[in-house]
Amino acid sequence: MDLQADNQEKPLKRKRTIAYVGIVAVVFIWGIYPIFTSDLLTSYSGGAFTFISSLISAVVLLPECLPRLKLLNRSYFKIAVPTGLFVGAANLMQKIGLRYTTPTRYAFLENLSCLVVPILLFFFIRKKPGLLTVLSSVLCLVGCFVLCGVDPSGGAIGVGEILCALAGIFYGVNIAATGVYAGRLNAMVYVMIQMWVNVAVSGVAAIALDRITVNGQPIERFAFSFDPVKLVTLAVLVLAIGTFGWIVRTEALKYVNASVVAVVMPFSSVVTGGVAVAVGKDTFGLPLLFGGLIILFSSRFAVCRGLPRRIPNRPRSARRFSFRRGRPDHES
Numbered sequence: 001m002d003l004q005a006d007n008q009e010k011p012l013k014r015k016r017t018i019a020y021v022g023i024v025a026v027v028f029i030w031g032i033y034p035i036f037t038s039d040l041l042t043s044y045s046g047g048a049f050t051f052i053s054s055l056i057s058a059v060v061l062l063p064e065c066l067p068r069l070k071l072l073n074r075s076y077f078k079i080a081v082p083t084g085l086f087v088g089a090a091n092l093m094q095k096i097g098l099r100y101t102t103p104t105r106y107a108f109l110e111n112l113s114c115l116v117v118p119i120l121l122f123f124f125i126r127k128k129p130g131l132l133t134v135l136s137s138v139l140c141l142v143g144c145f146v147l148c149g150v151d152p153s154g155g156a157i158g159v160g161e162i163l164c165a166l167a168g169i170f171y172g173v174n175i176a177a178t179g180v181y182a183g184r185l186n187a188m189v190y191v192m193i194q195m196w197v198n199v200a201v202s203g204v205a206a207i208a209l210d211r212i213t214v215n216g217q218p219i220e221r222f223a224f225s226f227d228p229v230k231l232v233t234l235a236v237l238v239l240a241i242g243t244f245g246w247i248v249r250t251e252a253l254k255y256v257n258a259s260v261v262a263v264v265m266p267f268s269s270v271v272t273g274g275v276a277v278a279v280g281k282d283t284f285g286l287p288l289l290f291g292g293l294i295i296l297f298s299s300r301f302a303v304c305r306g307l308p309r310r311i312p313n314r315p316r317s318a319r320r321f322s323f324r325r326g327r328p329d330h331e332s
Contacts (some may be wrong), residue, residue, distance in 0.1 A: 005153030019252035023264055026245040026252075026299040030193030031271025034242045035279065035305070040234055043225035046095030047206025054088070054198035054225070057243040058244050060226040079181045082189050083174045084197030090170035091198060092205050096220055100160030110164055111269065114140045117179075117262035124180045140263045146197050173263060178250055179258030187251040191243070 182190055210222040220255065225231070233263060239262045253261060 016255040019255040022248040022252045023256060026249050027268045028218060028271050029241045030245050030265075031268035032236065032273050032275050033245075034239055035275050036233075036241075040230060040237075041095070041098070043227070043230055044224065045200055045206065045210075045220050045223040046092060046099065047209055047220060048222055048224045049095050050088070050202035051199060051206055052231075053193050053238045053242060054091070054202055056238045057246075058176035058192060058199055060196035060239055061188060061243065063187045065186075065192045068186050070187060071186050074192060075181075076185055076193060079177065079185065079322075080193035081197055083177050083182075084194035086170040086173045087194055088176075088198040089203030090167040090174070091285055093170070095169060096209075097163030098159045100163070110168040110171070111141060111224060111266040113172030113175060114262045115265055116169050117176045118259045120176035121180065121258060122317060124176060137259070137263055139294060140266050143266070147292060148288050155175055175253070175262050175265075176258050179253040179256075179261065182256045187247050187254075188248040190266065191246045191250055194246070195243075205320045224306065235322060264286060 044052070079161075118137055119135065206220075206222055209220040210218050212219050249261070
């Protein structure tokens, strides 16, 4: 029996190792993503940018997913549609909120997901966050705080800060729900459904924000560039970095604890800072050094905590939901 169990665990351990490598790859490519997209955001409104990005991803993924459509069942829509709504809202709030706050506050508030995920895991599957989980999450948030140089007394909280904080929380919902319930779903089909939901959310929001006025001015004036160079650049970035990252992370969440992913992902802000310094868009300082070291330590701490000594044979039922947890194995 022990020999049979060991033979069953070896492929899972290999897949888990590949999943960790995938998460690290996503951290780095998402870290360089803001460097290349910062100039594009001057030509597109938040709603337009989110809409065209989601549309490109959805259209490109559709032919790739056609042979896999036979896999579709109610589980895909029960999970992908709600999480897609949260992702769509988060993407929209992220792009709009950045216009009303500083990049420093934006980067800090977006990483609230590292605190939200352990709480949601307890709600979804009654998994109490352990001391190491709480410690790594808090360290991660402190590292983001130091990295961004946020001064709590540096200004009042406005609409930009609120939107960025909500975006971070909504991203956390997606990480937790995907990690718990999407384990048996095909990652590409799952992401495609999310992207089509994103298209609907961002399209409706872009039109509504342009039509609704405050003091005679639209909440966000619709702006879209038909410059072919910018459109091609946007398409390449969305597919090579954005869509690829979503698929890899979704697949990795089948084998990596969602709390670990939530703590490791903010290290992309360290990558962003390093690349920004290298290309001359930012200057090197102590906050970048010490904040990066704290986040690196918390990420390493989380990864070590997420490695189980033994893989459970059967998943447990989810709380408050009629369908079962989808992950093929779970960390203790």
